[in-house]
Amino acid sequence: MKYEAVIGLEVHVQLKTQSKIFSASSAEFGGDANSKVDPVVIGMPGVLPVLNKKVVEYAVKMGMATNCTIARHSIFARKHYFYPDLPKGYQISQFEEPICEHGFIEVNADDGEARKINIERIHLEEDAGKSVHAEEYVAKNETLIDLNRAGVPLIEIVTEPDFRSPQEVYQYLTKIRQIVRYLEICDGNMDEGSMRCDANVSIRPVGQPELGTKTELKNMNSIRGVERALEYEIQRQISAVADGESIEQQTLLWNANKNITVAMRSKEYAHDYRYFPDPDLVPVLVSDEWRNSIAESLPELPEARKNRFMAEFKLPEYDATVITEEKELADYFEKAALTSKDPKITSNWIMGDVSRILNDGKITISEFSVPPKGLAELINLVADGTISQKIGKQVLDEILATGASAQKIVEDKGLVQISDVSAIESLVDGVLATHPDEFARFKNGEMKLMGFLVGQIMRASKGKVNPKIANEILRKKIE
Incomplete structure (x- = not known):
């Protein structure tokens, strides 16, 4: 039986603002661990988030660049989960009313035809911190937490499951990176984590409309890495089904050193996060005037x-x-x-x-x-x-x-090209006199010697002879 892949992507793009999405701490990459932290980021009692206006502007720019509808009214939600690098116990994101919806980007399908990749939504959210494991300063069986990244503004670009091959994914991610760089809202460097991609992939028999059980791939730090991880996972699923096994819905980590996927956890569903509107943040209102102003600023x-x-x-x-x-x-x-x-x-x-x-x-x-x-x-x-x-x-x-x-x-070194026909003819005659055997073979039809003879002429003139004229003179010599 022949199978096809069905792939959807979630691309996180760190926005290149000076400060974080809800506080005044620096959003710049790097620095000493936990040097860019404030009470809002770590969720201290009594503090309130204040939305960075530039973040909304950048999200709207990305929405316009990807043919999205820009929402006049959108809201923030709290996404609850427990993890050591999320000190508040929830992440501020968007769920029911995102800032941008219903866009698309075109890629070339495997058959060469244009394929429209539909973008379901682009929403705003804050980044989480980072758990540090395998560094030389981290003891064995120890994990340290760096919250510099917590609160850095993100947009998440979620596609429909419209991809049918890893090659289409490669094209799409290349275009997304290109767009964010043109807009100057992100540097697009996946190796530094400023652009990250999670992929949901399943297989199904060709022609079957129903989707198969999907797995989610994480930990891919380059566009080529995403392509390779998908190639491996698609083949793994096909082999498993061929052996009579069922596919388990789970999150997998890509191990680039071994070129395999490794199980991380069972896949969560939206209800697992207990989304509800964030009571500390007012709705985002994008007026026609503001939207038009942003559109005029697009490159x-x-x-x-x-x-x-x-x-x-x-x-x-x-x-x-x-x-x-x-x-x-x-x-x-x-x-x-x-x-x-x-x-x-x-x-x-x-x-x-x-x-x-x-x-x-x-x-x-x-x-x-x-x-x-x-x-x-x-x-x-x-x-x-x-x-x-x-x-x-x-x-x-x-x-x-x-x-x-x-x-x-050119003037100081006397590099002007020799184009005088008589001067070049004199050089040609000198080269032919020096290489009579090659010239005789050339006259007898060994045209491949043309390159050799022209090369000798160029050498004799220290590269200054006009090669086109030299070629013409050589051809006349055998007519």
């Missing part, structure tokens, strides 16, 4: 920017997708492309040599020392034939080393 989103780059700069879809993956990279490209003579060549340089330099130096485009206009100047020198592509790469390295402009480096 151009990744998909729209990709489509514009394809239309305005005539980029292929692949180039536009790569260039717009990061907002800063797209900003850099656009500034360079508006100054350069050829946007396509600009994208080639950014995806090629610039990306190589970024990867080798483990830096981002914002740390790249060559400004967009400086790169465009170099690209124009290559495009108009002043210097060759090979010399252009050397000039880029020189710009990085000295900070000088491309034009100055």
